[in-house]
Amino acid sequence: APTVAVIVVAAGSGTRLGHAEPKAFVLLHMRPLLDHALDSIFGMNESVQVVVVVPGDRVADAHALAARAAARNGAPASAGPGPAAASVTPDPAGTITIVAGGRTRQESVDHGLSALLPSIEVVLVHDAARALTPAALCDQVVAAVRATGHGIIPGLPVVDTIKRVAASGAILGTVDRSELSAVQTPQGFPRAMLEAARTWAAANGRFEALTDDAALVADAGHPVTVIAGHPLAFKITTPEDLERADLLLHAAAA
Ligand code: C5P
Numbered sequence: 001a002p003t004v005a006v007i008v009v010a011a012g013s014g015t016r017l018g019h020a021e022p023k024a025f026v027l028l029h030m031r032p033l034l035d036h037a038l039d040s041i042f043g044m045n046e047s048v049q050v051v052v053v054v055p056g057d058r059v060a061d062a063h064a065l066a067a068r069a070a071a072r073n074g075a076p077a078s079a080g081p082g083p084a085a086a087s088v089t090p091d092p093a094g095t096i097t098i099v100a101g102g103r104t105r106q107e108s109v110d111h112g113l114s115a116l117l118p119s120i121e122v123v124l125v126h127d128a129a130r131a132l133t134p135a136a137l138c139d140q141v142v143a144a145v146r147a148t149g150h151g152i153i154p155g156l157p158v159v160d161t162i163k164r165v166a167a168s169g170a171i172l173g174t175v176d177r178s179e180l181s182a183v184q185t186p187q188g189f190p191r192a193m194l195e196a197a198r199t200w201a202a203a204n205g206r207f208e209a210l211t212d213d214a215a216l217v218a219d220a221g222h223p224v225t226v227i228a229g230h231p232l233a234f235k236i237t238t239p240e241d242l243e244r245a246d247l248l249l250h251a252a253a254a
Contacts, residue, residue, distance in 0.1 A: 001119035004142050005049040006041050006186065007112035010034045010062070010128035011101020018239050022055050024128040026242070029249050033236060034062065035069055036131035042073030043135030046142050049095065051115045052128075053108045056100040066096045106207050113195065122146065123194050125213045126186035132245055133186070133233040141188040144227050151189045151217040154229030155181035181226050184233040187213045193222050 010024030010033075019026050024034040034052070041050055054062040097115045101108035109125055116123065122145050124138060137154055144152040158180040164172040189197075194213065197220035201207050210216045218224045236242055 001117060002047055002049045003119055003121045004046050004124070005051055005116050005120045005122075005191075006044075006124045006126055006138065007051045007053065007109060008034070008037055008041065008126050008128050009053050009101070009105055009108045009112065010037070011053050011055050011108045012105065012129070016237050017242060022058060023236070024054065025058065025061070028131060028236075028242065028245055032065060033131040034128045035065055037126070037128045037133070038066060038069035039073060040133050040135045041126070041138060042069060044138050044142075045135075046139055048124075049097065049117050049120060051097045051099060051112045053099050053101045053112045059098050059100055062098045066098060070096060105211065109213065110198070113198070116191070120191055122188060123191050124186035124188045125194075127235060129235045129237065130185055130233050131236055132248060133184075134230055137230045137233055138186050140227060141186050144225070145188040145190060148223075148225060149190060151187065151193060151214055151222060151224035153183050153187045153214045153224060153226055154185070154233060155183040155226040156229045156231065158182055182229075183212070183214065183226065184229045184235070189213065189217055193217060196220065197222060 010022070012023050014021050014023040014026055017023050017026060024037070025032045028036060038050070041048065050066070052062050052066055099111045099115050102111055112125070113123070122142055124141055126133070126138070141152050141154060158177050162175040162177055162180060164175060166172055194217060197217040200220040201210065201216045206216065206219055210219055214224045232248070234241065236245055
């Protein structure tokens with residue numbers, strides 16, 4: 001049974017991307033973003049449980065899509081679809097589980113966590129919107145979690161000069177860029193640490209303030225370390241990001 005799970009959160013809307021379609025189902029080179037994201041996960045050296053969290057009305061779509069992605073990548077294609085987290089049916093081979101998401105990213109992560117197999121010791125939480133993330137980055141996060149026992153997040157140095165700016169446009173200050181990192185996903189944690197941190201956040205009303213998994217884990221007092229991220233792990237948020245992803249794929253195919 002796998003000891004590593006990747007929870008792919010793909011239940012967000014496509015509003016900022018300017019699409020009516022949920023973002024993970026927007027097409028890039030004729031394939032949904034989620035399909036690209038699954039390619040990188042199935043490309044990992046580690047054999048993992050994949051938990052895909054999608055909008056409630058996309059569970060059947062996602063099941064078919066994940067089965068195709070698994071087959072294309074030579075992974076066992078048995079999968080257990082479920083209309084809601086409560087009816088999740090993890091398959092014995094531990095390959096793919098599809099669950100319905102929540103109203104917020106945090107709720108979607110919770111639904112994903114509820115589908116983990118008992119054998120899972122390390123959990124990666126990954127945005128489907130980071131559709132071009134290299135498989136090697138996912139493997140590096142797993143290796144670093146195992147080596148340190150810490151929460152591990154990939155990040156890139158910030159190259160721009162960053163100013164704090166008032167609503168009026170007045171400059172309030174320049175931030176010391178040497179201390180900044182633009183963080184990405186997958187974010188990896190020992191399972192027990194992530195579950196304890198979420199329990200702590202729920203008990204202390206911290207979910208509103210802390211939007212990423214690493215912030216929750218650090219807030220609960222656990223160590224989180226940044227490792228080198230990858231430029232291809234950028235998040236597709238705006239139409240320009242989608243355009244950039246399209247050009248990168250064209251360049252890779254040429
Ligand atoms: O909106 P944003 O790009 O920050 O979302 C980050 C990731 O969280 C996306 O992959 C999105 O699909 C996911 N998400 C989710 N459930 C929500 C909101 C966002 O799975 N309710």
